[in-house]
Amino acid sequence: MLEIERFPLIARFFWRMGRGVADLGEISILVANVFKKIFTKPFEKKVFFAQLMEIGNRSLPVVSLTSLFTGMVLALQTIIGMKRFGGEMYVGSVVGISLTKELIPVLTGLMIAGRVGSAMAAEIGTMKVTEQIDALFTLGADPIKYLVVPRFLSAIIMVPILTAYGDAIGLIGGKFVSVQLMGINPVLFDEFLLLYTEWWDVTSGLIKSIFFGGIIAIIGCYKGLKTEGGAEGVGKSTTSAVVVSSILILIADFFIAKILPFSMKR
Amino acid sequence: MIRIIDLHKSFDGKKVLNGVNLEIVDGEIMVIMGGSGAGKTVLIKHIIGLLKPDRGKIFVDDIEITSLSEEKLFKVVRLFGMVFQGAALFDSMTVEENIRFGLERLGLPPDEIERRVKDSLERVGLPGIEKLMPSQLSGGMKKRVGLARAIALKPKILLYDEPTTGVDPIRADSINKLILKMKDSLGVTSVIITHDIVSAFKVADRIAMLHEGKIIEIGTPEQIKNSSNPIVQQFIKGESEGPVKII
Numbered sequence A: 001m002l003e004i005e006r007f008p009l010i011a012r013f014f015w016r017m018g019r020g021v022a023d024l025g026e027i028s029i030l031v032a033n034v035f036k037k038i039f040t041k042p043f044e045k046k047v048f049f050a051q052l053m054e055i056g057n058r059s060l061p062v063v064s065l066t067s068l069f070t071g072m073v074l075a076l077q078t079i080i081g082m083k084r085f086g087g088e089m090y091v092g093s094v095v096g097i098s099l100t101k102e103l104i105p106v107l108t109g110l111m112i113a114g115r116v117g118s119a120m121a122a123e124i125g126t127m128k129v130t131e132q133i134d135a136l137f138t139l140g141a142d143p144i145k146y147l148v149v150p151r152f153l154s155a156i157i158m159v160p161i162l163t164a165y166g167d168a169i170g171l172i173g174g175k176f177v178s179v180q181l182m183g184i185n186p187v188l189f190d191e192f193l194l195l196y197t198e199w200w201d202v203t204s205g206l207i208k209s210i211f212f213g214g215i216i217a218i219i220g221c222y223k224g225l226k227t228e229g230g231a232e233g234v235g236k237s238t239t240s241a242v243v244v245s246s247i248l249i250l251i252a253d254f255f256i257a258k259i260l261p262f263s264m265k266r
Numbered sequence B: 001m002i003r004i005i006d007l008h009k010s011f012d013g014k015k016v017l018n019g020v021n022l023e024i025v026d027g028e029i030m031v032i033m034g035g036s037g038a039g040k041t042v043l044i045k046h047i048i049g050l051l052k053p054d055r056g057k058i059f060v061d062d063i064e065i066t067s068l069s070e071e072k073l074f075k076v077v078r079l080f081g082m083v084f085q086g087a088a089l090f091d092s093m094t095v096e097e098n099i100r101f102g103l104e105r106l107g108l109p110p111d112e113i114e115r116r117v118k119d120s121l122e123r124v125g126l127p128g129i130e131k132l133m134p135s136q137l138s139g140g141m142k143k144r145v146g147l148a149r150a151i152a153l154k155p156k157i158l159l160y161d162e163p164t165t166g167v168d169p170i171r172a173d174s175i176n177k178l179i180l181k182m183k184d185s186l187g188v189t190s191v192i193i194t195h196d197i198v199s200a201f202k203v204a205d206r207i208a209m210l211h212e213g214k215i216i217e218i219g220t221p222e223q224i225k226n227s228s229n230p231i232v233q234q235f236i237k238g239e240s241e242g243p244v245k246i247i
Helices: A009-038 A045-055 A057-085 A088-129 A132-138 A143-181 A186-196 A199-225 A230-259 B040-047 B070-077 B095-105 B110-123 B139-151 B169-186 B197-203 B221-225 B230-237
Strands: B002-011 B014-024 B029-033 B055-060 B080-083 B157-161 B189-194 B206-211 B214-219
Touching (some): A009 A143, A009 A199, A045 A057, A045 A088, A045 A143, A057 A088, A057 A143, A088 A132, A088 A143, A088 A230, A132 A143, A143 A186, A143 A199, A199 A230, B002 B040, B014 B029, B014 B040, B014 B055, B029 B197, B040 B055, B040 B157, B040 B189, B110 B139, B110 B169, B139 B169, B169 B197, B189 B197, B206 B230
Parallel strands (some): B029 B189, B029 B206, B080 B157, B157 B189
Antiparallel strands (some): B002 B014, B002 B055, B206 B214
């Protein structure tokens, strides 16, 4: 192994840049492989349904809490702020647009990256260092097809569903605070929510979340498959999976918002 | 028959295999011996197609496996069974599910799968443990379940990665006996990598000594014992003084 820490700063900088580019290349190959293998037999039903449960059902509590309190605090702060110029009755539209278009998709993505992406990296990483992935191959199972494809499919299905669910919970929280604590007329809340929140706002948020699901699964699996060096390696992969997928979610959020034509529609 | 021709492999600029040439004939037990870091595991992983060489060829029954496409490689892999150093049992599955895993992928009927699971566990001397999880097994039992999982597929070639490492001498001997039994009862070709000299001399038809990425000596256990190569002698006598320096 090259002992890179002994080299000067500038060399280390370029070495890390090179590693980053190499990672990007390997991730692209993994993505291409996953897409190719989605359509080849056999389909790993058992793993797929287990992952649907893992990503979907078991994430409900964390998504519920995150969405509920985000909706509540957003409504609270919006009303406090908008009261300064007498616009507090518009809280329904502000909460509706902010939650469905940005906050819930991104926060759900980040929470799932923490909960599920880390678990994927840890599980696959442990399998890698204990030679279980080699064992899969020797028993006639393609590791990408058996491990990565079901996780990828489950994530791109479940993250949007959780986001839609989070949208609903967030709005309930927002309305609860607006009406019960801040004295906003419930009819006005609904009226402005429906008047200014368009379907595009909700849809663009859900489309983004499909990409977020893909990012979480691919990075989690990639980091797992690249794990080396026992327990310490598994720890590093897990941390790195969460950090990298969280950053990528935030970066992708901006670019998808910019690229999706209907997300720009007013 | 397995033929390895001029196999080279480097990792991060470090040469691990440096021109390995080796022939393993059908039905024999070939033990590949060598010190830690000699490249034994890397060599065995090339034989089954888990690693691709930088240079060189491997023929398995006249099929050149290093250039095969993924789909074709999966067909050749069916000829092999591999027993991993740490057993590599799937820890989220029971013993039975571990053994069934490969069998289900062969598309066998359920009653045949059932029969093979039972039969392979009996062969390794562990009947009735189908429902246990790997975490409930001792190290030696795990290795034997790993062997059961491999032989259930009825492979032509069995690869063993350090089969006796990490078990006590008595259990190591029972594993040696199992290896011999597999050869006699199933007629498989066995490739064993180990640094356990006692085990190597007990089971081998032929022994190859791997040192610094090359096969430096090959022969029957008797020939190896009488080898004039000082590196081989140092290794089989287990001496720290000699041509191989420990840093």
